[in-house]
Amino acid sequence: MGRRSGILEFAVLGLLRESPMHGYELRKRLNTSLGVFRAFSYGSLYPCLKTLVQRGWLAEEPGDEPEDSLAAPLAGRRAKIVYRLTAEGKERFEELLSQTGPDTWEDEGFGVRFAFFGQTSRDVRMRVLEGRRSRLEERLAKMRTALARTRERLDDYTLELQRHGMESVEREVRWLNELIESERAGRDQNRGETPPDPSDDTA
Amino acid sequence: MGRRSGILEFAVLGLLRESPMHGYELRKRLNTSLGVFRAFSYGSLYPCLKTLVQRGWLAEEPGDEPEDSLAAPLAGRRAKIVYRLTAEGKERFEELLSQTGPDTWEDEGFGVRFAFFGQTSRDVRMRVLEGRRSRLEERLAKMRTALARTRERLDDYTLELQRHGMESVEREVRWLNELIESERAGRDQNRGETPPDPSDDTA
DNA sequence: GTTTTCATGTAACCCGTTACATGATTCA
DNA sequence: TGAATCATGTAACGGGTTACATGAAAAC
Structure with missing residues (x-):
């Protein structure tokens, strides 16, 4: 489906590089911790996560189901989905980070790059x-x-x-x-x- | 068709308030005279002009056909179309100008408003x-x-x-x-x- | 036991761009 | 006469938002 090559992808990869997270928390950090970014909405975040998984940059992990397996384990369970950066995703992030060409989203792209300087x-x-x-x-x-x-x-x-x-x-x-x-x-x-x-x- | 309520509409109204123009020139002024703006493309400008006409903010004027009427005057003539701001368009612009609410496109909206301060x-x-x-x-x-x-x-x-x-x-x-x-x-x-x-x- | 907050998603839309196509006018 | 530039337009896409829908867990 989506090509999904925007700044959101970049920021998501960067945040997940620090540690795995589920979507909801990811969004909070996008809007606060990295206070520089504009607020992203779930309507863009969740589809983005999906396509990133499809491409192999991210992997879904079962997430912490509340430790009891009371509900039938194969029922329509929609627990938290924790996303983890794969090795390919790491590469992709590195690639985006070091891109200095003019196709770099100018201002926002720099903000993201700078925000991840600590890991660079x-x-x-x-x-x-x-x-x-x-x-x-x-x-x-x-x-x-x-x-x-x-x-x-x-x-x-x-x-x-x-x-x-x-x-x-x-x-x-x-x-x-x-x-x-x-x-x-x-x-x-x-x-x-x-x-x-x-x-x-x-x- | 288009709702067309973006910053482009605003800038177009403002520029046409100074004097009537055709699309091509309008675009040049959007990208140079008002150097603050980002570059708009024809792909957004012309459709925008059309919807503004539909709404009554703008009126098309026959434009300067090159003063000789050699070609049959009812042939498929697609001469320059000069756009002029109507009275309603002026009102609309005024309304946009003085809007100070938080739904104001923040940075770019201020840039446009400021750029038209001379007429304010x-x-x-x-x-x-x-x-x-x-x-x-x-x-x-x-x-x-x-x-x-x-x-x-x-x-x-x-x-x-x-x-x-x-x-x-x-x-x-x-x-x-x-x-x-x-x-x-x-x-x-x-x-x-x-x-x-x-x-x-x-x- | 009800309200809040957490958590995930989808459909429709918005405002713009890119790439393309077309034709008229100017100028060497 | 052919190239540059003026001038107008369209179709497809792009990367996001809004509004909506759903349901589980926590807090009161």
């Missing part, structure tokens, strides 16, 4: 941060040329809106610069799989 | 700005409580993401404060477009 190696983090920065810089360039072409014809309000928009983007670029800097500096206190390679100071 | 009366501007501000403050409050509830369980990256997000919102609130302040101050001095609709009205 330093070079992936660097690639994501730098990718984001360069795309923001492209955007800035476009805004500037567009502004230069139309400046005269725009009223003060539109101008102010553009100015504020550009300033916001510039601000995020500075933020990224700080993050990149601190990733570079923090090469010793890292977690796990960063190869000790003291030779990359050149930008 | 000061009290509408004030309402839009203050509405935006209060909704941002609600959002901030939610973020703060959510953060307070989950702070311990979050890793440093997630925390930093939330911090940056909140700072961005706070920054926009300050920006709004300045704008509101300057709207308030500019009631007598300043360029004289303060009173509502000095030139045209009542089509």
Whole structure:
């Protein structure tokens, strides 16, 4: 049925990477723990889970039926379904994480990637941060040329809106610069799989 | 057919309020002049125009056929169709403009409203700005409580993401404060477009 | 024992995009 | 005369939402 390649898939894979969960809890975490995301609805979440299972990224697990087997075990039991990330799902998530192309859902995609930085190696983090920065810089360039072409014809309000928009983007670029800097500096206190390679100071 | 109540309708009405246009030009202005908007495609624009005509917000005008009537005037002519905002369309736009409820497409809706401030009366501007501000403050409050509830369980990256997000919102609130302040101050001095609709009205 | 909350789902819709198709006008 | 660009449109899809329906477990 569904192609199901949206940002929801990405977020679900990322959350399930931390630990298995059933749908209901998954949704709560989508809307709170990862407070950055917009609220997803069950109407999108459950179908998404199904197609992810079909593709082999997720596996359903029987979930904790309340430990007594009173009801006939083959009756129409619809207990909690706990979803677990398969090895293929892990690969898929990794692939999505490190994608830096322009087909990256821009803002939201970065939010998701960043939210999962804790489970990521330093070079992936660097690639994501730098990718984001360069795309923001492209955007800035476009805004500037567009502004230069139309400046005269725009009223003060539109101008102010553009100015504020550009300033916001510039601000995020500075933020990224700080993050990149601190990733570079923090090469010793890292977690796990960063190869000790003291030779990359050149930008 | 289509209900067609999205942000595209809003932007189209606003642009056509300035002057009649045909679809192709409309689209260009959607993507450049109002540089804030995302790029709309013809696939959404033309159907939108049609339904707006059906509803009476827009009227088609014969458009400038190239001034010679060489081709038989009743042949399958598909010349430029120039769209003009009707009186009802103007009302509709006004209504959309001054809507400050929470069903306001949040970010993009504000962008559109702001982009048309030049054609707006000061009290509408004030309402839009203050509405935006209060909704941002609600959002901030939610973020703060959510953060307070989950702070311990979050890793440093997630925390930093939330911090940056909140700072961005706070920054926009300050920006709004300045704008509101300057709207308030500019009631007598300043360029004289303060009173509502000095030139045209009542089509 | 009733109300809340947990938990899973489905059908219909919404607002947009992509890819495609067509024809008129301008310009080298 | 042929290519670019102007100009209008359609069909299929995409990734989500809303509203609805159901039922089990927990809380009161």
